[in-house]
Amino acid sequence: MLLANPNVTRQPYPDALKRIMSIASANQSRQWLAQWSRLNTLGTPLYNLPGLASELGVAQVLVKDESVRSQLGSFKALGAPIALVRLIMRTFTEHKFTAADLFTGKHAAELADFTVISATDGNHGRALAAAAQSIGCRCVIVLHANVSIERETAIAAYGAQIVRTVGNYDESVEEAASLAENNGWLVVSDTSYEGYQEIPRDVMQGYGTIPAEILEGLPAQDGAQPAFTHVFLQGGVGGLAAGIASYLWEHFAEHRPTFIIVEPVQADCLYQSAIAGKAAKATGSVDSVMAGLACGETSPLAWQFLQPCVDYFMTIEDEEAVASMKRLAQGGQKDIPLVAGESAVAGLSALTRLMTSGSLAADVGLNAQSRVLLISTEGATAPAVYEELVGESSDSVLKRQKDWLSKA
Structure with a gap:
């Protein structure tokens, strides 16, 4: 399904939003993250896929490959670590900690009894566990029933204590909040709720590294027009989309590209938020092969940024995601083969759907002159699942x- 956002605007980035998230703060987070040894110091590649563009009937398809952001295999390596560092700095203001010292474990002895907790579908918890291990504090991760044992093992490998709970992601969020309150722990979540916005803001601000690298990697443009006309962004609770869209909105102002948010049809909380005009819940089962996007409730903080700037909201089916995983893995004479996980391909799935339906493509302004940006948010973070779906190992x-x- 495709929905044009009735509340979208074309205006410069508002000062009220800039006071919450800004390019300046995102760039500071990026500088701090550069001091964490578990991140790729070169950033991640931006690939041009001319064969895919020709196949779909657009001028260009660019794919930002976050699978090589770090050994963690996803963009989440940018959010949880910077949020944890900022939380520690706020909690222990008298110590004057620096990001570099924290990431190298210099203050591990002082933080040995400091405990953070979070619910996760996999990637956020893994990133938080890895950051906590580097810093030297304790980490507890709550997993719901649909998180695979493979993903649990990957998180536990970084020393996190695992707590299993029944239900879906949203119920695991509630369980994490309850455990934190009962034990005096601090929640480091990528979704906001009433009275809890500072840490999710820091998580989203970390994601600003992605558009910063994209803009740096593109040829200089004449005037204020972006090098891409359309940007497809994964849904989930809205954090990634808000982090990227707000950065590009501030950079390009009213000349920003068209933003399209994509989510599983059974986890359509952002789609429903656009209909309601406020942060809302999904209407489906919230059980999708796109595990990282299987979220039932919109982050109210993220929605403050998404409601005024996202042009279209769209839902896709699980089988479309699997087909896109196979297409990127296949590559071609002109296109590099890419390992893209289940949630990484939401944008390509939506683009394919739109371009194979002429009327829908026209509705969102897609044509032979369009230049499209996709974010491949993860690699094979669950290798066995990837191989089962694609029919080939990562x-x-x-x-x-x-x-x-080697032949290029």
């Missing part, structure tokens, strides 16, 4: 990718 795809690069 290692095999990476081998073909290496061969392709």
Whole structure:
């Protein structure tokens, strides 16, 4: 389904929003994150896929590949670590900690009894656990029933204590909040709720690294027009989309590209928020192969940024995501093979749906002159799941990718 946002505007980035999230704060977070040894110091590549663009009937398809952001395999490595650092700095103001010292574990002895907790579908919890291990504090991760054992094992490998709970992601969020209150722990969540916005803001601000790298990696443009006309962003609770869209909105002002948010049809909380005109809940089962997007409630903080700037909201089916995973893995003579996980391909799935339906493409302004930006948010963070869905292991795809690069 496709919905034009009735509340979208075309105006410069408002000062009220800039006081919450800004390019300046995002760039500071980026500088601090650069001091964490578990991140790729070179950033992540931005690939041009001319074969795919020709196949779909657009001028250009650019894909930002977050699978190589770090050994964690996803963009989440930018959010939880910076939020944890900022939380520690606020909690222990008298110590004058620096990001560099925290990330190298210099203050591990002082933070040994400091405990953070979060619910996760996998990637956020893994990033938080890895950051806590580097810093030297304790970490507890709450997993709901639909999180695979494979993802649990990957999180536990970083020393986190795992708590299993029944229900879905939103119920695991409630359980994490309850455990934090009962034990005096602090929640480091990527979704906001009443009275809890500071940490989710820091998480979203960390995601500003992605658009910063994209803009730096593109040729200089004449005037204020962006190098891309359309940006497809994953839904979830809205944090990634808000982090990227707010940065590009502030940078390009009223000349910003068209933003399209994509989410599973059974986890359509942002789609429903656009209909309601306020942060709302999903109407479906919230059980999707796109595990990172299987969220039932919109983050109210993220919605403050998304409501005025997202042009369209769209839902897709699980089988469309699987087809897109296979298409990116396949590559081609002109296109590098890419390992893209279940949630990474939401944008491509939506673009494919739109371009194979002429009327829908026209509705969102997509045509042969369009230049499209996609964010591949994760690699094979659950390798067994990836192989089952794609029919080929991620290692095999990476081998073909290496061969392709050697011939390019």
